Amino acid sequence: MSHRVADALGYKDMDNISAASSRHNSENLPYVHKVGVPPKQNLLKEIAGTLKETFFADDPLRQFKDQPRSRKLVLVFQALFPIFEWGRNYSLSKFKGDLIAGLTIASLCIPQDIGYAKLANLDPQYGLYSSFVPPLIYAFMGSSRDIAIGPVAVVSLLLGTLLQNEIDPSENPVDYLRLAFTATFFAGITQFTLGFFRLGFLIDFLSHAAIVGFMAGAAITIALQQLKGLLGIKKFTKKTDIVSVMRSVWSAAHHGWNWETILIGMSFLAFLLVAKYIGKKKKKLFWVPAIAPLISVVLSTFFVYITRADKHGVQIVKHIRRGINPSSLNEIFFSGEYLAKGFRIGVLAGMIALTEAVAIGRTFASMKDYQLDGNKEMVALGTMNVVGSMTSCYVATGSFSRSAVNYMAGCNTAVSNIVMSSVVLLTLELITPLFKYTPNAILASIIISAVISLVDIEAMTLIWKVDKFDFVACMGAFFGVVFSSVEIGLLIAVSISFAKILLQVTRPRTAVLGKIPRTTVYRNILQYPAATKVPGILIVRVDSAIYFSNSNYVKERILRWLADEEEQLKESSRPGVQYLIVEMSPVTDIDTSGIHAMEELFRSLEKRDVKLVLANPGPAVVDKLHASKFHEMIGEDRIFLTVEDAIVTCAPKMDLEP
Numbered sequence: 074m075s076h077r078v079a080d081a082l083g084y085k086d087m088d089n090i091s092a093a094s095s096r097h098n099s100e101n102l103p104y105v106h107k108v109g110v111p112p113k114q115n116l117l118k119e120i121a122g123t124l125k126e127t128f129f130a131d132d133p134l135r136q137f138k139d140q141p142r143s144r145k146l147v148l149v150f151q152a153l154f155p156i157f158e159w160g161r162n163y164s165l166s167k168f169k170g171d172l173i174a175g176l177t178i179a180s181l182c183i184p185q186d187i188g189y190a191k192l193a194n195l196d197p198q199y200g201l202y203s204s205f206v207p208p209l210i211y212a213f214m215g216s217s218r219d220i221a222i223g224p225v226a227v228v229s230l231l232l233g234t235l236l237q238n239e240i241d242p243s244e245n246p247v248d249y250l251r252l253a254f255t256a257t258f259f260a261g262i263t264q265f266t267l268g269f270f271r272l273g274f275l276i277d278f279l280s281h282a283a284i285v286g287f288m289a290g291a292a293i294t295i296a297l298q299q300l301k302g303l304l305g306i307k308k309f310t311k312k313t314d315i316v317s318v319m320r321s322v323w324s325a326a327h328h329g330w331n332w333e334t335i336l337i338g339m340s341f342l343a344f345l346l347v348a349k350y351i352g353k354k355k356k357k358l359f360w361v362p363a364i365a366p367l368i369s370v371v372l373s374t375f376f377v378y379i380t381r382a383d384k385h386g387v388q389i390v391k392h393i394r395r396g397i398n399p400s401s402l403n404e405i406f407f408s409g410e411y412l413a414k415g416f417r418i419g420v421l422a423g424m425i426a427l428t429e430a431v432a433i434g435r436t437f438a439s440m441k442d443y444q445l446d447g448n449k450e451m452v453a454l455g456t457m458n459v460v461g462s463m464t465s466c467y468v469a470t471g472s473f474s475r476s477a478v479n480y481m482a483g484c485n486t487a488v489s490n491i492v493m494s495s496v497v498l499l500t501l502e503l504i505t506p507l508f509k510y511t512p513n514a515i516l517a518s519i520i521i522s523a524v525i526s527l528v529d530i531e532a533m534t535l536i537w538k539v540d541k542f543d544f545v546a547c548m549g550a551f552f553g554v555v556f557s558s559v560e561i562g563l564l565i566a567v568s569i570s571f572a573k574i575l576l577q578v579t580r581p582r583t584a585v586l587g588k589i590p591r592t593t594v595y596r597n598i599l600q601y602p603a604a605t606k607v608p609g610i611l612i613v614r615v616d617s618a619i620y621f622s623n624s625n626y627v628k629e630r631i632l633r634w635l636a637d638e639e640e641q642l643k644e645s646s647r648p649g650v651q652y653l654i655v656e657m658s659p660v661t662d663i664d665t666s667g668i669h670a671m672e673e674l675f676r677s678l679e680k681r682d683v684k685l686v687l688a689n690p691g692p693a694v695v696d697k698l699h700a701s702k703f704h705e706m707i708g709e710d711r712i713f714l715t716v717e718d719a720i721v722t723c724a725p726k727m728d729l730e731p
Contacts, residue, residue: 152449156213159486167485174484175492177363178221178475182493183500184366185224185475185523187390187508188516191302192229192295193467194242195253198394198505200224203461205497206398207469208490210457216446218486219437220430221475221493222457226524227291228426228468230298231559232256234313235418239411252415255406258462259419264427265455268448276428280573282540283566284428285532286547290554290562292527295520302517303338305331305386315555331386337376338514341369345522359481366519373515374508388513393505397498398464405462419468421560423458426470430454433471437480474523542573581617583630585638586656586716593717595656607720609648611638612688614656619667628670631655632677650683652723656716658689668701675707686723688716 140148151158182204190200204223211222232253236242242249267273297318301309306329310321348365351358376382383389406412431447438445454470461469479489537544546569554562584597587604595612598604606612613631617623631653639649663671675685685707690698695712698704704712713719 154213155216155449156487163486163488168488170483170485171488172492174479174482174489176496177360177482178479178489179493179496180364180367181475181478182221182223182472183497184370184516184519185472186497187393187511188520189224189226189229190467191513191516192226192298192520193224193233193253194237194249195233195467196394197390197508198501199250199253199465199467201393201497201501201505202398202464203466203469205494205501206464206466207457207461208494210460211453212487212490212494214449214453214456215487216449216453217434217438217471218441218443219476219480219484220434220471221479222490223469223472223475223493224467225426225429225470225472226295226520227288227429227527228422228470230291230295230313231425231563232418232422232468234559235421237311239414239418248411251404251406252411252418253467254401254404254462254465255411255415256419256422257458257466257468258405259416260423260426260468261419261455261458261460261462263420263423263455264451264458267427268451268453268455271448273431273447273451276424276431278570278574279428279567280543280546280570282536282543282547283550283570284432285529285536286550287554287562287566289528289533290551291559292524293551293555294559295524299517299521302388302513303335303342303521305329305334305388305514307388313559314557331388333382333385333387334512334514337373337382337387337512338518341373341515342518342521345369345518346525349522349525356481359478363478363482366522369515369519370508370511374511377512378510382512383510390508390511390513390516393508395501395505397501398466400463401465402463421563422468423455425563426458426468427451427454429473430471433473433476437476440480474526542576546570546573575622578617578620579622580626581615581623583616583627583634584614585634586612586614588720593715595716607724609650610652610654610720610723611635611650612654612656612716614659616659618662619660619670620662620664621666624664624667624670627667628674628677631674635678635681635683652684652686652719653678654686654688654716654719654723656688657694658691660694661691662693663697665701668697668703671703672706684723685711686719687712688719689714 183201186200186204187197188200190197190203193199208222211220215222236249236252236256240249240252267275293315294313297315298313300306300318300322304322304325306322306325308321308325308329310317312318345362345365349362352360352362377387377389406415431450434445434450435447458466458468461467482489533544533547536547546566549569550562550566552562553565584599585606586595587598587601587606588595589601589604596604597614598606611634613634615627615631617627619627635650635653642649678685687698687707690712698712710722713722
């Protein structure tokens with residue numbers, strides 16, 4: 074046998090192998106492999122390796138190895154600004170696709186931005202500002218080819234709700250606007266910090282189920298908020314829960330509804346929904362729902378202007394400030410009572426915006442089969458929001474509806490964002506006065522048609538089928554948003570997600586294993602009814618690392634398995650259990666509490682005259698078992714490479730067949 078095989082089996086030299094082989098041959102037993110002990114690592118190297126795997130699993134520095142200093146500077150610059158990397162291979166054919174995509178998403182974003190700004194209780198121009206500067210910054214720093222940047226409905230609603238809880242926008246519009254810029258600044262700082270320090274894994278604590286429920290609840294809330302514009306109601310509740318909104322709607326039914334507004338809103342809402350249906354049924358007609366909002370704005374504005382419907386109670390936009398983004402650096406609260414409030418709101422809005430953008434970016438990256446650098450995305454999103462807060466923008470992120478249109482329109486690179494930004498610039502400089510007679514009902518219709526897709530019934534159904542606990546998280550977030558508020562729904566979503574993590578950590582699964590006939594494979598007897606138990610031996614598998622949080626439970630659960638097994642054997646008048654084998658292949662790690670629990674398990678089994686055997690412990694577990702001298706407590710001959718090896722060794726000692 075070669076030395077390589079010897080090393081793999083854990084033997085120090087060939088003499089040990091010869092001795093082991095001779096011993097097993099003399100006893101006429103199949104050869105049993107020993108469990109290898111990994112070499113002892115330097116403490117500093119072990120810590121460095123753990124940190125590297127946690128924060129630098131993608132090894133971002135590998136491209137800098139063996140490179141001259143000048144080349145390293147170029148690579149650093151390209152890492153910060155990916156446009157200078159892919160831009161070298163940019164061509165006219167790619168620009169054609171980006172131009173069409175950019176123009177298409179611009180036609181969608183302009184009416185949406187005006188409506189989303191109203192969701193945030195801001196003047197319409199701030200929505201347009203947020204689709205001018207942030208997309209330009211992202212185009213230079215972002216790594217996604219398909220994501221379209223700008224204000225989005227959920228973040229706009231969240232920001233508007235949290236801001237108006239602190240300052241009434243109608244009574245103090247100046248400080249409200251300043252607080253919005255402050256929140257945007259800290260949203261960007263939060264995103265940048267998470268990316269720079271490679272802490273993006275924190276957003277993964279918000280589960281997919283919780284996000285689905287939160288988004289659906291937010292969509293319902295946003296749609297309900299649009300009833301004010303759709304029905305022409307002047308006095309409307311500032312609360313977002315469904316009970317308050319419906320009470321406000323019905324209380325205004327006798328004198329607050331305007332039939333002209335309802336006619337305009339419902340007609341164009343039907344038009345938008347039909348356009349969306351056409352685009353969904355025929356992918357080649359993706360441009361129909363993309364340009365439908367702009368067509369609706371143009372037609373409704375023209376209709377209101379020629380009929381002077383604004384004189385008959387139809388509410389209109391009235392005025393959008395002309396010109397590009399003014400500086401807002403001096404408007405940000407860097408001190409005073411609103412600093413802490415802006416920080417709190419910004420962190421929350423930044424995390425939600427980041428979660429949405431990363432999810433969208435990953436979705437389209439997988440569809441086009443390219444890698445998305447999550448930490449680089451966070452740095453790009455954070456930078457654009459920090460710069461945006463200084464240029465009269467509020468929180469911007471990736472929009473799913475616009476990104477989907479961008480993808481279907483044939484975008485090739487982030488240049489489509491530059492094209493969109495250029496169109497918004499022209500709009501701000503030349504076209505904004507034309508939006509004066511745009512009815513609010515149209516903006517409400519556009520927002521309702523946009524957020525309907527956030528209610529993902531198919532995803533909810535799948536969550537119900539796959540994991541009932543996930544469904545509880547989904548519904549908790551949904552009802553929390555709909556019946557209380559956006560922040561309460563988010564809190565419920567996070568709380569249930571953490572509760573699930575704690576439950577899985579503190580109560581890991583265990584299973585009794587049996588042997589699959591005519592094989593050396595041992596599987597869960599509940600999953601495989603054909604699997605049979607080995608007489609006199611109980612095999613238990615622990616499906617989790619053993620830590621302080623679950624060590625006592627694991628010990629007690631194993632003892633309960635043993636008690637149940639002995640009770641069954643006693644009832645059938647069969648011999649009791651002599652060996653308890655713990656299958657440890659799923660046990661990736663163990664701490665001192667876990668080892669202490671194993672010691673207690675060993676002592677409990679000794680009192681019952683049952684021998685403890687371990688099978689297939691991993692390298693981290695073996696290392697800690699040896700460091701704690703646990704292997705000496707149970708004996709070196711009680712730790713095996715596989716369950717089969719343990720059975721082969723234990724069964725003859727009981728005068729049983731293997």
